[in-house]
Amino acid sequence: MKLKDGDVLVFAGDSTTDAGKSATPDGLGSGYVRLVRDALYAFLPRQNFRVVNAGVSGNTTRDLLERWERDVAACDPDVLFCMIGINDVWRHFDNFDPKHAYISEDEYEKNIRAVCDKAAGVREFCLMTPFYMERSRVDEMRAMTERYTARLRRVAEERGVALLDMQAVFDEYMQGRPGQSICWDRVHPGNAGSMLIARAVLRSLGV
Secondary structure, eight states: OOOOOEEEEEEEEEEEHTTTTSSSSSSOOOOOHHHHHHHHHOOOTOOOOOOEEEETTTTOHHHHHHHHHHHHHOOOEEEEEOOOHHHHHHHHHHHHTTSSSSOOOHHHHHHHHHHHHTTTTOOOEEEEEOOOOOOOTHHHHHHHHHHHHHHHHHHHHHOOOOOEHHHHHHHHHHTEEEEEEEESSSSHHHHHHHHHHHOOOOOOOOO
16 A cells, blocks of 8 residues: 555544544544554655544444445545444444344445445555454454454455454464453553554555
């Protein structure tokens, strides 16, 4: 992936991207999106970029698609990263309302295909896998996350879309420390996890 002077970079997703953006005056939040923006300013001082945080806490793929035109397409991105899916999984574990429509693996794959369709005109587009900071691969939520990620990976391969494997990034971290050392719920990246995500994004951009 290559950056050009004047590019608009948009990061779409859920709370792992949102990172409290409504509490920051510039709407960037306190997570990896801000770290990426700061690195671009610091390391590419002769170029100008607009960075947009289009993450919304609690969003599933279904939610993201519903607001895509308003929050993503309206920004006219040149570079677009999308990390979405952990809530598609998590709702199976924390929401037991019988009226709530869970997002199945099949629907998740269909929604990711729709995301790719909507992003078709973007010059640089990258899907980022959801992640769960649990070492044990037999953990029920970790196992489900991997199944949903396999669907995303299949779509990325079929469409020729760039892919960042964020689970692999956190698995490498967890060779030294458990996921709970970053966050008790093993989902929200906090300061350390945001640094890991930002590094992966910057490397993919050649920064």
